[in-house]
Amino acid sequence: MLELRHLSKSYVPGRPVLADVSWTFKAGEFVAIMGDSGVGKSTLLNLIAGLDTPDATPDAKPGASPILVDGIAMSGLDDDAATRLRRSRMGFIFQAFHVLPHLTLLQNVALPLLLNGLSTTRAAEMLEAVGLGGRGRDFPHQLSGGEMQRVAIARALVHRPALVLADEPTGNLDPDTANSILELLQREIKATGACAIMVTHSQLAAKKTDKILQLSRNGMQEIDCVNPFAQ
Numbered sequence: 001m002l003e004l005r006h007l008s009k010s011y012v013p014g015r016p017v018l019a020d021v022s023w024t025f026k027a028g029e030f031v032a033i034m035g036d037s038g039v040g041k042s043t044l045l046n047l048i049a050g051l052d053t054p055d056a057t058p059d060a061k062p063g064a065s066p067i068l069v070d071g072i073a074m075s076g077l078d079d080d081a082a083t084r085l086r087r088s089r090m091g092f093i094f095q096a097f098h099v100l101p102h103l104t105l106l107q108n109v110a111l112p113l114l115l116n117g118l119s120t121t122r123a124a125e126m127l128e129a130v131g132l133g134g135r136g137r138d139f140p141h142q143l144s145g146g147e148m149q150r151v152a153i154a155r156a157l158v159h160r161p162a163l164v165l166a167d168e169p170t171g172n173l174d175p176d177t178a179n180s181i182l183e184l185l186q187r188e189i190k191a192t193g194a195c196a197i198m199v200t201h202s203q204l205a206a207k208k209t210d211k212i213l214q215l216s217r218n219g220m221q222e223i224d225c226v227n228p229f230a231q
């Protein structure tokens, strides 16, 4: 579903944040990415989302791309094509893609459907699925942090994206709310069959996933369980 091939990223020449990261993510997998602060987790998500560009791979064959989404080479896309791919095949639960304050909850959730030229019927169903069925006409400022994340999840999944990217989706929530948000995310991901990649520092969040990957200066590797002594 998503392939990373020798992916590298440097903001300062000669000082890579990510160096030669390769991994294959499969459809239907819910994966956590953990790792020390500053190791490049958000950078990795931004690269996958096409919001930032990877370094050119030395010795790469012409047309080779370090990121393939459903077999499509991200580096071969112009801005418009990358936007279309992002809009149709990806869902985001990022701080930067926050719920829009001037739209109602229903309008917020319907947005990805409208942008993809799809019927908006599923927006109300998704709000219902995240436990906000009767709140479609409310505005975001009337919600708690946990409710806002529910809306963000509904919006991220409403158009049945193949790939869901989440950056600390429970970062600011209390443990009980975080737990219910994670269960919701887990359930909805399984229901849509998406591949979901969640960056998190939270052991609780990581334990809800199928697989935990540890990103470090040495690259990415799967770990069996979260280090109980880690922060």
Ligand SMILES: Nc1ncnc2c1ncn2[C@@H]1O[C@H](COP(=O)(O)OP(=O)(O)OP(=O)(O)O)[C@@H](O)[C@H]1O
Pocket: 011, 017, 035, 036, 037, 038, 039, 040, 041, 042, 043, 044
């Ligand atoms: N736009 C940018 N320009 C320059 N340096 C950047 C930029 N974005 C990130 N960095 C640097 O890249 C490194 C990795 O940052 P990133 O945010 O990806 O780390 P992270 O693993 O997500 O950290 P955290 O867990 O603290 O959120 C950091 O040293 C950061 O300062």
